[in-house]
Amino acid sequence: MSAPETDRPVSRFGVVEPADLPDDLRQRIEAIAEKSGFVPNIFRALGRRPAELRAFLDYHDALMTPGEDDPTLSAAERELIVVATSGANHCTYCVVAHGAILRVRSKDPELADHVSANPYSVVLDDRRRAIVDLALQIATDSASLRDEDLEAARDAGLTDDEIWDIGSITALFAMSNRLAHLTALRPNPEFFLMGRLPR
Amino acid sequence: MSAPETDRPVSRFGVVEPADLPDDLRQRIEAIAEKSGFVPNIFRALGRRPAELRAFLDYHDALMTPGEDDPTLSAAERELIVVATSGANHCTYCVVAHGAILRVRSKDPELADHVSANPYSVVLDDRRRAIVDLALQIATDSASLRDEDLEAARDAGLTDDEIWDIGSITALFAMSNRLAHLTALRPNPEFFLMGRLPR
Amino acid sequence: MSAPETDRPVSRFGVVEPADLPDDLRQRIEAIAEKSGFVPNIFRALGRRPAELRAFLDYHDALMTPGEDDPTLSAAERELIVVATSGANHCTYCVVAHGAILRVRSKDPELADHVSANPYSVVLDDRRRAIVDLALQIATDSASLRDEDLEAARDAGLTDDEIWDIGSITALFAMSNRLAHLTALRPNPEFFLMGRLPR
Amino acid sequence: MSAPETDRPVSRFGVVEPADLPDDLRQRIEAIAEKSGFVPNIFRALGRRPAELRAFLDYHDALMTPGEDDPTLSAAERELIVVATSGANHCTYCVVAHGAILRVRSKDPELADHVSANPYSVVLDDRRRAIVDLALQIATDSASLRDEDLEAARDAGLTDDEIWDIGSITALFAMSNRLAHLTALRPNPEFFLMGRLPR
């Protein structure tokens, strides 16, 4: 079977390599690349608009890298939200890329595939079920959100700061999923296997 | 009839006044307030998280304030996208606030109400109909976006830079609408009448 | 930005002026016009079929003008139902025209915009929340209505006569919204500002 | 298997017999009963509110009984619209009652069951397919109706008066279906067999 997906361009609108970005962006992307071993394609695609890429990175850093003393969602829980809502939104790039990160962060080689294929009834413990349920409502039907939905989240033990994180991460990836669909963004080949093999 | 909407707090998670924000943010918000005559509530609500507010402002500036020589979407067209997709997403804050801005930018006191109530069949000229149709698809069903949808936009005369803008503005307000729903954000009373009266 | 909405005809099928209607209809419409200051466009559009216009007026009068001693829904509550369900149905004419009447009846210049933009989670007191919830179910998914839904309405203190009113007003505007969409009915310019300014 | 459907009341809100209605209504209902052999339950249920029943009958007469010289939709085509849209709306009363009338009017004992079970792809000639397609759009998603949809109907040979009829009959039964769901209206037993046996 021919494989048009892997032959096609990374983005419908072309890419910009880190070397061709303004210095501050080049340095940030290179630091990511050094850690990952490659430049995630989202940065190459958004490089077409440096100011937008910069704001995207800033928002992403603010929400996805909790401080060490930050008493809120763990890094794995943040990725769980991304994979669940990107699965609901059918966003291939985010499912594949953040699925890889979730495998790494959770040290579970199967969890991401369970969550992305069916976020609606994947079996999770009560805290994570409450996190994913709130995230799915905000991802797919945020206009219906009422105080009682937040009460349900608080009843599951979530704090207001955690609820803010759930909502904001979901919102950020509502944007990110749409940017990936706009550009028909192709995931880097490295993501597909990452975290699947025992170290 | 009692009016719980106007009695209730601006945000479910409280607000931070500009004076209590880091200096750079305080100055940016004060500049906006000077121009508008008041501090739009979104900034007071997002002030709870300065780093997120900063990234939000940066993204917003990059997409909503085209340069003078920027040969792409006009300021009114950008607001048109916001009002149409926020109407589809049932986001009261964005419909009311950006509806006001659209009235000012388009110098049309009725257009925003037409667009927000029914973005699906509001009568627009061909260029704006194509803009709104693409924005609605990305807002409500971005997973279905195929090359032929972008071809249709190009056939209506839209350039790749304009298509990028349409997609990115829609994506930004997919995020923004969800943040407004998360916080149950109340529009400032000033927005309701803005642009409705002849100057 | 050009404004095709305000240039286009009032109805796809033309209009009939009151002077050209049968006497009884002419008198009824003129009485409404005297009170409002103008002839609402719905009557000019439906004038194409006098028998249908007459039945429409009769149904409307029976449901929207409660008797003084009528111990059921208030006039403002009836308009609340119309604005909420017309918002859910994306009916521009009914949102704009009955939004204006709701502003007048409720003496609240903001309520209608809140209700029409997002009827699903607008903050209302318990009685009005129950009214709008029942109306929304009947407007958007009436086949699912079960005895327990009516029990919930009764638990919120609504009587059988009030429930009948909620259901029937919602049903009447299910019709009315569709007639407005059929004719692409344009709201009179007077409605947009009505009830927004302090008297 | 026990049969709660046939044991339960005709309407959730009780019924009013013709003898207990105002004279004009009593006479109209009795005339219908004489012709049908029984009083259709919709009239007994709506009898709770004589003014509403009167308006309902007037609207129904105006749309469902074309004049002899009326060069528009045939009586069978009008019932076809009712059965198709009531099938899409899952309204048991209207499917059963108007299915019976469609069998009688079309002299086809099977057509109504085909149309109500699957109005979306029932095989019809081009004119009737265009009638049903327009009716289904107005019944289930009227906010999306654009000029091009009406052009498609005109291309199938439908006149403006016929399009008005299609839209208005669909709108009337959007109301009627909701009234039937509000009252949990039970169809008269006579309807189930009517028109199924060769005369």
Next chain:
Amino acid sequence: MSAPETDRPVSRFGVVEPADLPDDLRQRIEAIAEKSGFVPNIFRALGRRPAELRAFLDYHDALMTPGEDDPTLSAAERELIVVATSGANHCTYCVVAHGAILRVRSKDPELADHVSANPYSVVLDDRRRAIVDLALQIATDSASLRDEDLEAARDAGLTDDEIWDIGSITALFAMSNRLAHLTALRPNPEFFLMGRLPR
């Protein structure tokens, strides 16, 4: 009104008569035909692929003909599931054919029409309501099924074997409805009247 439905072929892909089937299938279909008085069209349509028809018959027999001592769902309850889910799926063949069988099995000439027109709120006793509710969830949104949904079924008195039957019958007819839609399968004329007349 012309009747394209009854003029059109039984299946889009032609039919195979029992006489032209392999011996084992010929004998099974003839036994059914002897009992019913005619060959149900589904067997003539699936005859195009004998191995598939054989598997279909085997699956059908395993689920739809409970053993005499089988302490699970009654034959009428099994047909109730088929009619409810086929109604939700708008499958004309299954609604008409299994509606007929449900009339025969339940000895109720009205039940099938109630269930197929509106499975969502048809009035049933508690056990049958629980059966239909579980079947509808599996038919229309099986990805949302969680342990608590099965608990609700158990609370209504259903055993694990009965729940398995409900799920499996619903699943079998998810397949069967799609095969009928693929082939545009026409119901045999005999089904329409079966079970409607007192014996």
Next chain:
Amino acid sequence: MSAPETDRPVSRFGVVEPADLPDDLRQRIEAIAEKSGFVPNIFRALGRRPAELRAFLDYHDALMTPGEDDPTLSAAERELIVVATSGANHCTYCVVAHGAILRVRSKDPELADHVSANPYSVVLDDRRRAIVDLALQIATDSASLRDEDLEAARDAGLTDDEIWDIGSITALFAMSNRLAHLTALRPNPEFFLMGRLPR
């Protein structure tokens, strides 16, 4: 992060090991296990009902293993249909298990993840795009299928036998997906990595 998914039982209703199945089934399952290296969990779960398992295997064999001279869909194309429709149905077991088989059959380690995450706009050549489009319509909205949809498939070069296969495989997995959701079927750990590493 704890991993409730991988701790939980294979099926909500328990499993039956091949050794405890009737001889014919035991032999068939053991042959599969010998080829795969393990017993796919679907067979252990369906073993609870041997007659149903037998019919399931027969149907599966008839549709998923084309004869060598069978001039229709290739084995990889058949798996493509399964992965696309199971992705649309959010069926984790079928996405994971048949995703693995698709990787093996297509010799492409990425294709299955692309197809399951977003079957709606995954980039495929014209023949495969037509296959997946028809399959998705039958999986998610089969009631809308009209002759013109089949004409579109024929225009893409598909034969009637291929269209039958597409429809029947989609129908079989409409059943299979629902059985997996009914049993909350857990994929075997072996599937997750299969076909991802170069041989």
